[in-house]
Amino acid sequence: MKKLFPILGVLTAILLSYALYMALIGAPTEKTMGNVQRIFYYHVPSAWTAFILFFINFGASIVYLIKRKPAADIVALVSAEVGVVFCTVVLVTGPIWARPVWGIWWTWDMRLTSTLVLWLIYVSYLFLRRFSSSGETPMLAAALAVLGALCVPFVYFSIWIFRTQHPQPVMGGGGSIDPRMLHVLLLNWLAFSCFAYLVCWSRYRLERLQRDVDQAHAMESLMDPRGSVR
Amino acid sequence: MSGNGYLFAAYAVTWIIHITYLGTIVRRYKRLQGEIEALKENRSQVLGVRSQG
Numbered sequence: 001m002k003k004l005f006p007i008l009g010v011l012t013a014i015l016l017s018y019a020l021y022m023a024l025i026g027a028p029t030e031k032t033m034g035n036v037q038r039i040f041y042y043h044v045p046s047a048w049t050a051f052i053l054f055f056i057n058f059g060a061s062i063v064y065l066i067k068r069k070p071a072a073d074i075v076a077l078v079s080a081e082v083g084v085v086f087c088t089v090v091l092v093t094g095p096i097w098a099r100p101v102w103g104i105w106w107t108w109d110m111r112l113t114s115t116l117v118l119w120l121i122y123v124s125y126l127f128l129r130r131f132s133s134s135g136e137t138p139m140l141a142a143a144l145a146v147l148g149a150l151c152v153p154f155v156y157f158s159i160w161i162f163r164t165q166h167p168q169p170v171m172g173g174g175g176s177i178d179p180r181m182l183h184v185l186l187l188n189w190l191a192f193s194c195f196a197y198l199v200c201w202s203r204y205r206l207e208r209l210q211r212d213v214d215q216a217h218a219m220e221s222l223m224d225p226r227g228s229v230r
Numbered sequence: 231m232s233g234n235g236y237l238f239a240a241y242a243v244t245w246i247i248h249i250t251y252l253g254t255i256v257r258r259y260k261r262l263q264g265e266i267e268a269l270k271e272n273r274s275q276v277l278g279v280r281s282q283g
Binding site (some may be wrong): 034 | 233234236237240241242243244245247248251252253258262265266269272273276
């Protein structure tokens with residue numbers, strides 16, 4: 001497994017570079033917005049990746065609530081953390097795209113507001129994990145994650161339910177897209193998914209190591225300098 | 231700012247966010263490696279005391 005990681009890392013870097021080239025040069029220029037529309041190739045795949053990670057967090061939290069498996073707790077924590085990073089990208093690239101197209105950085109539109117609320121829920125999840133030292137923290141966090149995951153479909157479908165300024169979804173929303181643009185979009189999504197998988201993998205290993213070290217510290221504190229257990 | 235400026239800003243900020251996060255992971259790994267070394271040293275000292283006893 002240790003040998004596989006660098007190989008996958010190199011392959012992901014190549015894929016990300018190719019996806020970046022396609023997004024900037026390979027994809028056709030949109031007629032109305034021009035080059036600024038190319039933000040779409042980073043904004044939308046980041047949103048999809050964040051949603052998938054939040055669903056993984058939801059599944060792992062359910063498993064933890066039922067079976068109390070520490071591995072499920074680690075998967076939940078890692079997916080939430082990486083999901084927040086991708087959701088941050090969405091919340092930052094969105095206004096940068098909105099400014100030249102809508103003329104404003106932000107509007108309290110249902111899609112934008114619900115995405116911000118979703119981000120705040122998962123940030124509070126991470127704060128809970130970080131600052132609470134109670135033994136009940138993983139269970140409380142899992143319960144919060146289940147509630148947070150309910151927000152994900154609401155964010156996705158908010159543009160169908162409410163009249164919003166945000167464009168209709170590319171997939172399954174009745175909107176049309178040039179097949180070449182769709183190809184570049186899916187390529188970028190694949191590249192970001194591979195990148196997210198590798199980041200989750202290294203973060204998972206780090207968390208396991210951290211827990212082993214914490215356990216070793218706990219064992220050490222039980223032993224006196226002469227090596228006998230108190 | 232021109233359309234290209236916004237495009238560059240969006241792509242740059244995306245990678246700044248990702249690289250910053252990767253940096254925190256690397257920093258945590260290094261800190262943990264330091265803790266592991268300290269634990270190993272402590273354990274070897276404890277075992278040394280035990281063998282003397």
